[in-house]
Amino acid sequence: MKRTIFVLHPSIRARAYLQRACINGLKPGKVIRLGSDADDVASRAWTSPADRSFDPQESLRETIRRFDLNEVHVEDPDVNSESLCAAVRAVDPDLVVFTGGGVLQPATLASAPAWLHVHPGRLPDRRGSTCIHYGLLLDGAVEASAMIMRAGLDEGPVICTRRFEASTQWSAEGLDHVDDAWIRSSVLVDALAHWRDVVPRQQTGTPRTFFVIHPVLKHFALGLLEETNPRARRVDHLEAISS
Amino acid sequence: MLDTYLGPTRLETRKPYSFSPYHGDAFVDAHREARAQWIAELQERGATVERFGAVLDPRAPRDDADRRHALDVWLQRTATESLATQPLDAGAWSERIGRAHLDAKLPLIEDREANWSFETIEHWVQRFEAFGCVHTLYDGGGRRVVRDPNRTPVVLRLSFATAWAAVSARDAAQCVILLNALLKMMDLLQAQVLHGGAGLDDDEASMALATLLMERRVLDRVSTGVGRMSEGTAT
Numbered sequence: 272m273k274r275t276i277f278v279l280h281p282s283i284r285a286r287a288y289l290q291r292a293c294i295n296g297l298k299p300g301k302v303i304r305l306g307s308d309a310d311d312v313a314s315r316a317w318t319s320p321a322d323r324s325f326d327p328q329e330s331l332r333e334t335i336r337r338f339d340l341n342e343v344h345v346e347d348p349d350v351n352s353e354s355l356c357a358a359v360r361a362v363d364p365d366l367v368v369f370t371g372g373g374v375l376q377p378a379t380l381a382s383a384p385a386w387l388h389v390h391p392g393r394l395p396d397r398r399g400s401t402c403i404h405y406g407l408l409l410d411g412a413v414e415a416s417a418m419i420m421r422a423g424l425d426e427g428p429v430i431c432t433r434r435f436e437a438s439t440q441w442s443a444e445g446l447d448h449v450d451d452a453w454i455r456s457s458v459l460v461d462a463l464a465h466w467r468d469v470v471p472r473q474q475t476g477t478p479r480t481f482f483v484i485h486p487v488l489k490h491f492a493l494g495l496l497e498e499t500n501p502r503a504r505r506v507d508h509l510e511a512i513s514s
Numbered sequence: 515m516l517d518t519y520l521g522p523t524r525l526e527t528r529k530p531y532s533f534s535p536y537h538g539d540a541f542v543d544a545h546r547e548a549r550a551q552w553i554a555e556l557q558e559r560g561a562t563v564e565r566f567g568a569v570l571d572p573r574a575p576r577d578d579a580d581r582r583h584a585l586d587v588w589l590q591r592t593a594t595e596s597l598a599t600q601p602l603d604a605g606a607w608s609e610r611i612g613r614a615h616l617d618a619k620l621p622l623i624e625d626r627e628a629n630w631s632f633e634t635i636e637h638w639v640q641r642f643e644a645f646g647c648v649h650t651l652y653d654g655g656g657r658r659v660v661r662d663p664n665r666t667p668v669v670l671r672l673s674f675a676t677a678w679a680a681v682s683a684r685d686a687a688q689c690v691i692l693l694n695a696l697l698k699m700m701d702l703l704q705a706q707v708l709h710g711g712a713g714l715d716d717d718e719a720s721m722a723l724a725t726l727l728m729e730r731r732v733l734d735r736v737s738t739g740v741g742r743m744s745e746g747t748a749t
Contacts, residue, residue: 482643485694486542
């Protein structure tokens, strides 16, 4: 992992990625931490996942210290800044793990041979935005794919895909942050462990692009999630809407 | 309650959708009530699906007879809440819709035949989602330009076409993609009508009513279990 680096944009996803990679013996050779300490603040809503596989309240700096990681700090939080590109080029990595923070521009992608991203959907038929909700709505499950990024949206070759059935341990309140981070980081660990041994699969089949989900549909998706949870209250919103 | 989403200023950027949190029961209840109220207002002023009548352009692709039939049946049920036969008179509406498209200078839907193809509707849905508003286009230099300042009729026609496509969607994923755009389009229309003072003539009011009823039915399909929808089921 010496030439594998993480670009850490402050978020719960970045925290999950970094902690779970390190715990699983996949310590990056270097991390580039973006933004100020003020950007790297936890929300109270970030509760631990059921398996305690990461601690959402542990800051990126704390994790870096705990695992004695080699850090480069870039004050600008912009994932397409020239300072980040320069920092990446200076490290000369063979793989950069992307933790989110925006859409990467071609110039940023060109700063390293490969950028790895975990998309919460099956590819190519679940491209685009908020696919975690669409997965629940359409399949009652979430599939996440690790891929090498390309300039086109979610068009890159796929390293691995994993399916997660809707879990009673997920919640409507936590899906957008802690559960999403847990799902993606689970696939990231798989991908980092095996990416050198596999040839990324070019996407074939008919692509489908999804756009930001409307709040009403999101509500239905989360309602289906609650339906799988016997402890949760189930409200049939449809009955209300169609009455 | 819906002003957060329907306020005319915020709709200009559509950011409310980009950053929408989980709004829960209160939001969905407010959404339902707002739509129900709009339907009631349209019916009060005399809008009817019967008046709208012909949604089936006789020039629609002949090899899609099953989907056309399914839509026909659906509209009859929607209009009457029964299986009673409804007369379909295609002439006036197809003429009106076709001319209106030309008037709006929307080159990609000038072709009347193309109005009825899924591919064209999906293309417009993607434009709507990606650009935020249907009237926003890009000129040769990449700048955003407004091509149709009187956008309400354009959004209404696109909404209707999208609703039609969603009703007769070939599979669950396609249905959900179309419904997602349709909800946003109808939010936009509702904001224009409620807040912007955009008037709808009698025919447009009938088209809006038919679109709203289709939206409600598609919502019903999705919320009762989209994963169990069978391929090609349209009613």
